[in-house]
Amino acid sequence: MPASADFLALLPTHLVLGGIVTGLLLLLPRSRAGVLPLVSSLAWVVAAALSAFWLARAGTSSTPFGGHLAFDAQTYMVQGALLLLAVPVLLMAREEFAEGEFPLLLLCSLYGLALLPAASSALVVFLGLELLAIPSYALIVLAYRRPQAAESALKYLVLSGAASATLLMGFALVYGLTGSLSVTAFAQAVGTDDLLARTAVVLVVAGLFVKGAVWPFHGWAPDAYEGASVPVTAYLATLSKAAVLVVALRLFAGVEVQGSLLHLLAALPLASIVWGNLAAMRQDSLRRMIAYSSIAHAGYLFYAFLGAPDGRGQAVAFYLVVYAASNLLAFAVLPAHDDDATRDRLGTLDGLASRDPLSATLIAVAMLSLAGLPPLPGFTAKFVIFRSVVAAGHTWWAVAGLVGSFLGLFFYLRVIMRMFMGSTDGVRAAAPAAWSARLAGWLCAAATLALTLAPSWVLERL
Numbered sequence: 001m002p003a004s005a006d007f008l009a010l011l012p013t014h015l016v017l018g019g020i021v022t023g024l025l026l027l028l029p030r031s032r033a034g035v036l037p038l039v040s041s042l043a044w045v046v047a048a049a050l051s052a053f054w055l056a057r058a059g060t061s062s063t064p065f066g067g068h069l070a071f072d073a074q075t076y077m078v079q080g081a082l083l084l085l086a087v088p089v090l091l092m093a094r095e096e097f098a099e100g101e102f103p104l105l106l107l108c109s110l111y112g113l114a115l116l117p118a119a120s121s122a123l124v125v126f127l128g129l130e131l132l133a134i135p136s137y138a139l140i141v142l143a144y145r146r147p148q149a150a151e152s153a154l155k156y157l158v159l160s161g162a163a164s165a166t167l168l169m170g171f172a173l174v175y176g177l178t179g180s181l182s183v184t185a186f187a188q189a190v191g192t193d194d195l196l197a198r199t200a201v202v203l204v205v206a207g208l209f210v211k212g213a214v215w216p217f218h219g220w221a222p223d224a225y226e227g228a229s230v231p232v233t234a235y236l237a238t239l240s241k242a243a244v245l246v247v248a249l250r251l252f253a254g255v256e257v258q259g260s261l262l263h264l265l266a267a268l269p270l271a272s273i274v275w276g277n278l279a280a281m282r283q284d285s286l287r288r289m290i291a292y293s294s295i296a297h298a299g300y301l302f303y304a305f306l307g308a309p310d311g312r313g314q315a316v317a318f319y320l321v322v323y324a325a326s327n328l329l330a331f332a333v334l335p336a337h338d339d340d341a342t343r344d345r346l347g348t349l350d351g352l353a354s355r356d357p358l359s360a361t362l363i364a365v366a367m368l369s370l371a372g373l374p375p376l377p378g379f380t381a382k383f384v385i386f387r388s389v390v391a392a393g394h395t396w397w398a399v400a401g402l403v404g405s406f407l408g409l410f411f412y413l414r415v416i417m418r419m420f421m422g423s424t425d426g427v428r429a430a431a432p433a434a435w436s437a438r439l440a441g442w443l444c445a446a447a448t449l450a451l452t453l454a455p456s457w458v459l460e461r462l
Contacts, residue, residue, distance in 0.1 A: 009062035011069050012052040012079055013114045016107055019044025023104035023305065035094065041103035042090050045083055045110065052080030060221045063120070065180070070120040077461055078117045078317055082242055085321070086110055088328045088440035089239070093231040095336070095434040102142055106235065109135040113239060116246045122171040125247055126164070129211065132158050132243050136236065140228040151248040152227025159210060159220040167207030173200035186251045190261065201261060204251065212244035214302060215272035217294045225291035226344065233287050233333040237294050238324035245301050245316050258265050265305050266397045270404060272299030277407035281414075286334070287346050289411060290327065294371060296408060297323055300385060303401055307388030315388055318459050319381040325447040326378060330366035332441035336434060349415065350422030360419040362445055369448060371412040372405060377451035384459070 007014065019041050034129025056076035063070045086106065093102050119125045137160075140153040171181070178185040178199055186204065189197040206217070213221040225233045258266055276296030283289040301323075304316045311453045335356060337343035353360040369378035382405065389398040451458060 006062070006064040008055070009060065010067075011055065012048040012076070012083065013111065013194045015044055015048035015051060016083070016111045016114050020104065020111065023107060027101065027104065037103045038090060038094055039099070041107055044088065044107070045086050047347075048114070049080045049083035049087075052076045057157075068121040068124050069115070071118050075117045078246065078313075079114055081317070081321055082113055082117070082239060082246075083110065085239055085242075085324045085328065086235075088089065088332055088444055089231050089235045091436045091440035092234060092314070092328075092332055094436035096229055096231060097142070102139070102231075102305065105139050105142070109133075109139070109235075110239075113243050116243050116250070119247065119250050120183055120353070122174070122183070122186075124225075125250065126168060126171065129243065129247065130164060132240065133164070133211075136211065136232075136240060136254075139232045139235070142232070148223070148228040148297075152223045152289070156220045156224040159217075159362075162238045163207045163210035163217075166203050166210065170200045170203030170205075170207060173203065183250050183253065187253070187255045190255050190257075190423045191343060198260075202264070205261075205264065208244055208248055209268065209302075212241060212248075212302070213291075213295050214268055214298045214299045215295060216268075218272070218276075218298075220436060221295060222288045222291040225287045225294075226285055228287075230287075230331050230334060232345075233290070234328055237290055238327050241294060241298065241301075242320045242324060245320060248302070248305065249313050249316055252305055252309070252312070257305055262306065265302060266394070269299035269302040269395070270400055272296060272302075273401055273404035274407065277404060277411070279336070280408070280411045283411070284346050286346055286349075286415075287344050289415075290330075291409075291421055293408065294327075296404075300401070300405070302383060303389060303397075304385045306394050306397060307385070307392045311388060314459055315381075315384045317454070319385060321357050321458070322377040322381040322448075322451055325444050325451065326366045326369040329441055329444035330363050330370075330450060332437050332444055333362045334437075335359060336437075338439040346415065346418060349419050352419040352422075359441075362441055363419065364416045365445070365448065367412040367415050369411050373409075375452055377448060377455060380451075380455045 006391065022040050022044065023037050026040060053076070058072045059073055060076065061072045080151050090103065090106065109132050111286055112128045115124055115128040115131070119128055137153050137157045140156060141149045173196055174189045175181055177194070177200065178188050189200050210217040225236060228236065273296045276292045276299065280289045280292035280296070283292060301316055301319055304319070307315070334343070335348065335352065337348065343349060369376040372378045372382040386398045386402060389401070
């Protein structure tokens with residue numbers, strides 16, 4: 001393939017890389033660069049996302065680097081959507097990280113994320129996940145607004161490292177069995193009854209479950225989310241989780257899950273749904289509540305693999321976009337506060353509707369969408385996944401998942417009740433979110449509205 005064709009195929013990732021280089025150059029001078037690194041990062045990310053959508057519209061298809069990467073229109077659409085979801089994170093970061101390394105570290109992580117939708121070999125999968133994760137450890141401790149931030153980052157580092165080792169061991173066994181590093185080799189291992197092949201599949205799935213915070217491998221998520229600043233928590237809860245599901249889609253492409261693997265991919269996600277929703281009920285910290293909520297949502301997402309291979313990628317991609325837009329909306333319009341721990345308390349939201357009705361309304365929309373109530377897009381996303389599970393003949397698993405999802409109504413509605421019915425006595429008035437964060441909120445609200453009004457249009461293009 002000509003070098004020019006390879007360059008064009010990798011244009012979105014090259015633009016992210018250009019943002020990284022620009023960020024380094026801006027941080028080199030001794031004098032402070034001000035908000036220029038953040039503005040520059042925004043420009044590069046938007047350009048990368050738009051180039052991905054342009055390549056998708058042009059129907060570009062390519063397999064550069066000897067087939068280690070494979071691009072098509074759907075790949076570019078997913079890549080563009082993920083990059084576009086990073087824009088609200090950067091806007092939220094303006095107030096807390098107006099100067100510093102945050103934009104650079106985020107772009108380094110996004111570079112790994114941008115590789116994953118096109119990954120066609122275990123090498124690229126592992127490289128992408130590590131490029132994504134390593135800057136995330138630094139992002140957690142970057143603001144250092146809480147003493148436990150370092151502990152949270154260390155726990156994430158250790159468990160994520162263990163997950164990477166588990167994943168790598170699984171890939172090594174697959175290579176030993178098939179002599180190939182292609183993602184299709186994993187599909188061959190899934191269809192083999194050999195004990196070594198089953199061991200390899202279980203190791204790979206376990207590694208993905210740890211990185212995706214699926215029960216019982218979820219221990220790092222609540223502490224990491226609580227210890228990080230709001231923009232970093234938003235990033236971990238949305239794009240970092242999306243990366244794991246994108247990898248799972250690449251590995252299970254065309255694979256119909258059966259036998260003992262079906263029970264594994266049904267039982268643990270179901271337990272994740274139930275445990276995540278039950279544990280979220282007891283939280284007084286908003287970020288810990290979102291962490292346990294994300295554990296439950298990881299269960300919904302992995303439930304999609306019980307369905308038929310056709311349409312699985314569409315269902316997961318749509319759910320990820322809806323879930324990310326709702327989470328980012330809630331974080332973006334969260335009232336500001338000098339003390340990070342106080343800002344994180346649910347009690348700070350008491351009576352918010354009387355102080356800032358617009359923010360309260362937008363947070364309520366986000367909570368209702370995450371709960372999966374119609375007509376919001378969260379309902380459509382859950383419906384698409386559970387419909388595919390029922391269509392594949394796993395009705396009882398679908399019923400169990402639906403029952404578990406009802407548990408989540410309690411804590412989502414509790415947030416809304418506190419904002420609209422809670423007493424403001426003893427609650428220190430918090431300042432509204434910064435204008436850049438509110439802009440991020442309006443962008444996410446617009447995305448949520450579009451997903452509500454035209455879900456089929458979005459589904460057809462994913």
